[in-house]
Amino acid sequence: MELKMTEAELKAFLARDFPQVAQDFEFVELKPFDITMALSAADKHLRPGGTVSGPSMFALADVCAYFAVLSMLGPVALAVTTNISMDFMRKPAPGRLLCRMELLKLGRSLAVTEGRLFSEKVPDKPVARASLTYSIPPDAPISVG
Amino acid sequence: MELKMTEAELKAFLARDFPQVAQDFEFVELKPFDITMALSAADKHLRPGGTVSGPSMFALADVCAYFAVLSMLGPVALAVTTNISMDFMRKPAPGRLLCRMELLKLGRSLAVTEGRLFSEKVPDKPVARASLTYSIPPDAPISVG
Amino acid sequence: MELKMTEAELKAFLARDFPQVAQDFEFVELKPFDITMALSAADKHLRPGGTVSGPSMFALADVCAYFAVLSMLGPVALAVTTNISMDFMRKPAPGRLLCRMELLKLGRSLAVTEGRLFSEKVPDKPVARASLTYSIPPDAPISVG
Amino acid sequence: MELKMTEAELKAFLARDFPQVAQDFEFVELKPFDITMALSAADKHLRPGGTVSGPSMFALADVCAYFAVLSMLGPVALAVTTNISMDFMRKPAPGRLLCRMELLKLGRSLAVTEGRLFSEKVPDKPVARASLTYSIPPDAPISVG
Numbered sequence: 001m002e003l004k005m006t007e008a009e010l011k012a013f014l015a016r017d018f019p020q021v022a023q024d025f026e027f028v029e030l031k032p033f034d035i036t037m038a039l040s041a042a043d044k045h046l047r048p049g050g051t052v053s054g055p056s057m058f059a060l061a062d063v064c065a066y067f068a069v070l071s072m073l074g075p076v077a078l079a080v081t082t083n084i085s086m087d088f089m090r091k092p093a094p095g096r097l098l099c100r101m102e103l104l105k106l107g108r109s110l111a112v113t114e115g116r117l118f119s120e121k122v123p124d125k126p127v128a129r130a131s132l133t134y135s136i137p138p139d140a141p142i143s144v145g
Numbered sequence: 146m147e148l149k150m151t152e153a154e155l156k157a158f159l160a161r162d163f164p165q166v167a168q169d170f171e172f173v174e175l176k177p178f179d180i181t182m183a184l185s186a187a188d189k190h191l192r193p194g195g196t197v198s199g200p201s202m203f204a205l206a207d208v209c210a211y212f213a214v215l216s217m218l219g220p221v222a223l224a225v226t227t228n229i230s231m232d233f234m235r236k237p238a239p240g241r242l243l244c245r246m247e248l249l250k251l252g253r254s255l256a257v258t259e260g261r262l263f264s265e266k267v268p269d270k271p272v273a274r275a276s277l278t279y280s281i282p283p284d285a286p287i288s289v290g
Numbered sequence: 291m292e293l294k295m296t297e298a299e300l301k302a303f304l305a306r307d308f309p310q311v312a313q314d315f316e317f318v319e320l321k322p323f324d325i326t327m328a329l330s331a332a333d334k335h336l337r338p339g340g341t342v343s344g345p346s347m348f349a350l351a352d353v354c355a356y357f358a359v360l361s362m363l364g365p366v367a368l369a370v371t372t373n374i375s376m377d378f379m380r381k382p383a384p385g386r387l388l389c390r391m392e393l394l395k396l397g398r399s400l401a402v403t404e405g406r407l408f409s410e411k412v413p414d415k416p417v418a419r420a421s422l423t424y425s426i427p428p429d430a431p432i433s434v435g
Numbered sequence: 436m437e438l439k440m441t442e443a444e445l446k447a448f449l450a451r452d453f454p455q456v457a458q459d460f461e462f463v464e465l466k467p468f469d470i471t472m473a474l475s476a477a478d479k480h481l482r483p484g485g486t487v488s489g490p491s492m493f494a495l496a497d498v499c500a501y502f503a504v505l506s507m508l509g510p511v512a513l514a515v516t517t518n519i520s521m522d523f524m525r526k527p528a529p530g531r532l533l534c535r536m537e538l539l540k541l542g543r544s545l546a547v548t549e550g551r552l553f554s555e556k557v558p559d560k561p562v563a564r565a566s567l568t569y570s571i572p573p574d575a576p577i578s579v580g
Contacts, residue, residue: 020191021198053166054207054226059200081199082400083373083423085230085520087547087566089540104551104561105524109399110372110425112522114549114564116539126539129549129566131522133373135400138428227545228518228568230375232402232421234395249406249416250379254544255517255570257377259404259419261394271394274404276377276419278518280545283573311488336455344516345494352489371489375520 003032004074010067013075018063025063030071033103037064038096038120052092057117061086061130064099065113069134072106079111083133092127093119099130109136148177149219155212158220163208170208175216178248182209183241183265197237202262206231206275209244210258214279217251224256228278237272238264244275254281293322294364300357303365308353315353320361323393327354328386328410342382347407351376351420354389355403359424362396369401373423382417383409389420399426438467439509445502448510453498460498465506468538472499473531473555487527492552496521496565499534500548504569507541514546518568527562528554534565544571 005013007027015022024045028036037060039045045056062081069079101115111134116126150158152175160167169190173181182205184190190201207226214224246260256279261271295303297317305312314335318326327350329335335346352371359369391405401424406416440448442462450457459480463471472495474480480491497516504514536550546569551561 053204054229055200055204058203059198062199081233083230083232084199085228085375085566087228087539087549087568088226089542089547104522104564107524109428112524112564114522129539129547131520131564131566133423133522138399230421230520232394232404232423234397234402249377249419252379254573257379257419259377274394274402274421276375276421278377278568283544343494344497344519345490348493349488349490371523373520373522374489375518377518378516 001032001072003030003071005071009075010071013070014063014067021059021063025060028098033068033072034100035064035068035071036098036100037067038098052097054088057088057097057128058084058086060097060099061101061115061117061128062132064101064115065130065132066134068101068103068113069106069111069136072103073111073136079134079136081132082110082135084130085132086128086130088128090125090127092117093122096120097127098123101130107136109138110134111136146177146217148175148216150216154220155216158215159208159212166204166208170205173243177217178213179245180209180213180216181243181245182212183243197242199233202233202242202273203229203231205242205244206246206260206262206273207277209246209260210275210277211279213246213248213258214251214256214281217248218256218281224279224281226277227255227280229275230277231273231275233273235270235272237262238267241265242272243268246275252281254283255279256281291322291362293320293361295361299365300361303360304353304357311349311353315350318388323358323362324390325354325358325361326388326390327357328388330386342387344378347378347387347418348374348376350387350389351391351405351407351418352422354391354405355420355422356424358391358393358403359396359401359426362393363401363426369424369426371422372400372425374420376418376420378418380415380417383412386410387417388413391420397426399428400424401426436467436507438465438506440506444510445506448505449498449502456494456498460495463533467507468503469535470499470503470506471533471535472502473533487532489523492523492532492563493519493521495532495534496536496550496552496563497567499536499550500565500567501569503536503538503548504541504546504571507538508546508571514569514571516567517545517570519565521563521565523563525560525562528557531555532562533558536565542571544573545569546571
C-alpha cells in the first residue's frame with residue numbers, strides 16, 4: 001500500500017488546518033505506515049531549565065501519529081484522536097526532539113499508532129513512548145484491515 | 146489526612162515554577178484528594194472552529210493532577226509525570242473547560258490520579274477522561290499507603 | 291435512557307457466549323450507565339499468597355465494562371474491546387473483589403467506560419482503576435452521542 | 436549490559452512462583468532488553484470460535500514484560516505491575532500466539548516495557564500492542580538510568 005499524500009501535501013494541510021502550530025513541526029522522514037517528525041522547540045515549548053514541556057511532547061506525538069494515518073488515508077478524512085497513552089521515561093537532551101510513529105492498524109473505523117520520542121543525539125534512549133487511536137469517519141474512502 | 150498546601154501556596158508555586166503557563170489555569174475547588182481546576186482558554190489553546198486543542202486538554206489534566214498530588218504531599222517534592230492515559234469523547238461546549246481530579250493513591254514512590262474534563266455548562270457529558278501517574282522522589286517527606 | 295437488558299438477560303447471554311467463565315462473575319447492581327459486578331474468586335484466580343491475579347482482575351474489568359455497554363445497547367451488538375488502560379494500586383484484601391464501571395460514552399462506533407476495582411470490605415481504597423473502549427459494529431441499533 | 440538470568444533460571448523462577456500458569460508459557464528468544472515468549476494455548480485460553488481470550492493475551496504480555504525486567508534485574512527483585520495499556524487490533528490467526536517485549540527503561544524505581552502480540556504465521560499484522568510499567572522495590576540491586 002502506497003502513500004496517499006506527499007510531504008508537500010501534508011505540509012499544506014498542516015498550514016491550512018492548524019495555522020497556530022504549523023511552524024512548530026517539521027518532517028524528517030515519510031514512509032508508508034512509518035513517519036518521523038521533529039519539534040522545532042521554541043521558548044513556548046520549554047519548561048524552566050530548558051526541558052521540553054509535557055504538552056509539547058503530547059503535541060508532537062499527536063501530530064506525528066495523525067500524519068501517519070492521514071498519509072495513508074488521504075486528505076478527505078476527518079480523523080479525530082480518541083485515545084492516547086504515554087510513558088515519560090527520560091529528560092530530553094539538548095537539541096532536536098524527534099518522534100517516530102508506526103501505523104499498526106488502519107481499519108474501517110479505527111486507526112492505531114505506536115511510537116517513541118527521542119533526542120536526536122541519543123536515539124537509543126527514548127524520552128517517551130506513545131500509542132494513539134484515531135476514529136475514522138464512516139465516509140472515509142478506504143480501509144486495509 | 147489534611148491538605149498540606151493552601152490554594153494560595155499552590156498558586157505561588159505555579160507562578161514561580163511554571164511562569165509561562167501560570168496564568169492559563171485557575172482553581173475552582175480544592176479538597177483533600179479531590180481538586181477541580183479550569184482552563185482560562187485563550188486563543189493559543191484553540192483550534193480553528195473554537196475547539197480547545199488536545200495539548201491544552203493534556204496540560205489542564207496534568208496541572209490539575211499534579212496539584213492533587215502536591216496539595217497532599219507538600220511543596221518540597223519534585224514529582225514527575227510518568228504515565229498518562231486519556232480518552233477524548235466529545236467536543237467541548239463553549240465556555241470554561243473544567244477538570245476534576247481525584248488522588249486515588251499516594252504511595253511512597255508512586256501517586257495515581259484519575260479524573261474527567263467537562264464543559265462547565267454540561268458537567269454530565271464529559272469531554273475527556275484522564276488518569277496520570279507521578280513518580281515521587283525517595284526523599285519526599287511522607288506517604289499514606 | 292433506560293436499560294435494554296435485564297440482569298437475567300445479561301446472565302443468559304454470559305452463560306451462552308462465555309460458558310467457560312460464566313460462573314466466575316456475579317451481578318451486584320445494575321443501573322443505566324452504571325454497573326457493579328463481583329469476581330467469585332476460585333483457586334484458578336489466585337496467585338501464591340492468595341492474591342487475585344492480574345489476568346483475573348483484567349477479566350473482571352472487561353466483563354463488567356462489556357455489560358455496561360451491552361445493557362444499554364441490547365444483545366444484538368457484537369462489541370469488541372479495542373483498548374484497556376489499568377493502574378494497579380493496592381493488593382486486594384481477603385473477601386470478594388468488586389468492580390464498578392460507568393459507561394461514559396455510548397457513541398455510534400465507540401463506547402468508553404471507566405471504573406474501579408475494590409475489595410468489598412475496603413471500598414474507599416481501590417485495588418485498581420481501569421478504562422476500556424469498545425468498538426461498536428456499524429449495524430448496531432442505536433447511539434446516544 | 437548483560438542478562439542477569441538465563442532462560443533456565445527464568446523457567447525455574449516461573450515454575451516456583453507461578454505454578455498455576457508456568458506450563459502456559461514458553462520461551463522463544465531471550466536477549467538483553469528484548470524477549471519473545473509464546474502462549475501454549477489450551478482450551479482454557481480460548482473463547483468460543485477458537486479465539487484467544489483477552490485475559491490470556493493480558494497474561495502473555497504481563498509474563499513476557501515481567502521477564503524482560505527480571506532478566507536484567509536478577510531474581511532478588513519483587514517487581515509488581517503498576518500500569519498496563521493495551522490496544523486490541525486483530526483476531527489471532529490459528530497457531531501459536533507470540534509476544535515480543537522490549538525493556539525501554541530500567542530505572543531505580545520504575546521499569547517500562549513495550550511490545551506486540553502477533554500470530555506466529557502473520558508477524559507483520561500485530562494482534563495487539565501493550566505497554567507495561569513495573570514498580571521496583573527500593574532494595575533492588577541495580578539500576579541503569
